[in-house]
Each structure stands twice: as structure tokens, then as C-alpha cells.
Amino acid sequence: MIITEQKAFAELLSLLERHQSVFVVGCGVCATTWRTGGEPEVKALLSELSAAGKQSTGWTITAEACCDARLTRRILKQSSTALKITDAIVVMACGAGTQTVASLVELPVYPGLNTIGLSQIQSLSLALERCRLCGDCMLAETAGICPVARCPKGLMNGPCGGYQDGKCEVDRTQDCAWVLIYERLQTLGQEARLAIISEPKDWSRMRSPRVADKKAAQLAAKE
Numbered sequence: 569m570i571i572t573e574q575k576a577f578a579e580l581l582s583l584l585e586r587h588q589s590v591f592v593v594g595c596g597v598c599a600t601t602w603r604t605g606g607e608p609e610v611k612a613l614l615s616e617l618s619a620a621g622k623q624s625t626g627w628t629i630t631a632e633a634c635c636d637a638r639l640t641r642r643i644l645k646q647s648s649t650a651l652k653i654t655d656a657i658v659v660m661a662c663g664a665g666t667q668t669v670a671s672l673v674e675l676p677v678y679p680g681l682n683t684i685g686l687s688q689i690q691s692l693s694l695a696l697e698r699c700r701l702c703g704d705c706m707l708a709e710t711a712g713i714c715p716v717a718r719c720p721k722g723l724m725n726g727p728c729g730g731y732q733d734g735k736c737e738v739d740r741t742q743d744c745a746w747v748l749i750y751e752r753l754q755t756l757g758q759e760a761r762l763a764i765i766s767e768p769k770d771w772s773r774m775r776s777p778r779v780a781d782k783k784a785a786q787l788a789a790k791e
């Protein structure tokens with residue numbers, strides 16, 4: 569899940585300084601589940617904005633993910649009357665959702681949330697980053713534990729010399745990712761994998777902007 573956190577209200581208010589009427593868009597998937605951009609949070613933000621002297625022209629929550637341009641276009645169309653009298657839109661979704669809304673309207677669009685990471689949900693108040701979207705997944709070699717996301721140095725071979733009692737030298741409250749990898753490989757009877765030195769990662773796969781074009785990929789595979 570994409571994890572987001574609310575922007576400080578004072579920061580948001582300063583972004584909206586030059587605007588009087590505001591419309592708020594929430595996301596029906598990640599931000600709803602993580603409770604940063606679902607209906608209760610959208611309504612709470614509207615109350616705060618109203619108390620700060622802003623006028624609300626309305627709100628909506630995308631039925632699906634806000635980053636799905638096809639569906640968000642339809643949802644925004646349903647609010648077209650309200651948007652005609654709107655000065656600015658605040659989006660309570662991840663950065664991709666916010667940019668999707670911005671690409672569909674001729675209005676200033678502001679992020680109501682900060683995007684934190686792609687994470688595993690432990691509880692509704694604890695999410696742990698698990699993937700940095702490297703584009704070349706190596707979980708098969710690391711017993712399903714990602715060193716890109718879980719080792720602060722992103723080491724492809726480890727552990728480094730700094731680990732102590734299984735903890736990471738960068739943050740002693742965190743487990744060393746490579747100790748976890750070793751222990752899990754051992755449990756799986758695959759510790760021999762550690763003798764294989766991983767080559768440096770091809771970071772060019774992370775070069776932005778990345779485009780996922782399934783049709784082009786299928787055509788290329790046929791050639």
C-alpha cells in the first residue's frame with residue numbers, strides 16, 4: 569500500500585493563501601484504508617479550512633484509486649458545477665493521485681498529504697516500508713526480504729561491519745536487514761546463497777520517468 573501522512577495544516581493554509589474557495593478530493597483506496605484521505609479525513613480538513621475562513625465548494629472521494637485517470641476523470645465530471653466556482657483543489661491522495669487530478673483540471677491543485685512509501689501494513693497505525701520500486705526485484709535471492717528498502721545503505725551484499733546484536737548501525741532500534749536475510753535463508757536451508765556475490769544493481773531501471781506500457785512490451789516480445 570502507498571503510505572501517506574497529512575501535511576501540517578499551517579503549511580497547507582499557506583499554500584492556499586491566495587485562494588478563497590476550495591474543493592477537496594480524497595482517495596478511495598490507499599488513503600482511505602490508511603485513514604489519511606478517506607471521508608472522515610476529508611470532512612475534518614474541510615472543517616479546519618472553514619474555521620480558517622476558507623469557503624468549501626464541495627468534496628468527493630474517488631470510488632477507486634485516485635491515480636486511475638479513467639475513473640477520476642468521471643468522478644470530477646460529476647462535480648463540474650462545483651469546480652466552476654472553485655479557486656483551488658486540495659487532494660488527499662498520494663503524489664500520483666494528486667498529479668492525476670492536476671492533469672484533469674484547469675485549476676491549481678495542492679497536495680493535502682505527503683507520500684511516505686510503499687509499505688506493509690502491520691496495524692492501522694503502523695506501516696513498514698518494504699519496497700523502493702527498484703524495477704529489478706531481487707527478493708528471490710534474499711529470501712523475500714528487500715535490502716533496497718530495509719538496509720539504509722541499500723547494500724546488495726551484507727551485512728556491513730556496523731551491525732551489532734542483529735541491529736543496524738544506522739538505527740539501533742531497527743533489525744539489520746542482512747541479518748534477517750541470513751536467518752531466513754538459514755531457516756529455508758538456503759544459506760549457501762550468501763556465498764554468491766550479487767553484482768551492483770542496475771540503477772538505470774530506476775531512472776525517471778518510468779513508463780509501463782504493456783502493449784509496447786508485448787510487441788517487443790513478439791519481434
Ligand code: SF4
Pocket residue numbers: 698699700701702703704705706707714715716717
Ligand atoms: S528488490 Fe526492488 S522491486 Fe523488489 S522489493 Fe526491493 S525495491 Fe521492491
Ligand code: SF4
Pocket residue numbers: 718719720721722723726727728729730731732735736737738743744745746747
Ligand atoms: S547494519 Fe545491516 S541494515 Fe544496517 S547498514 Fe549495515 S548491512 Fe545495512
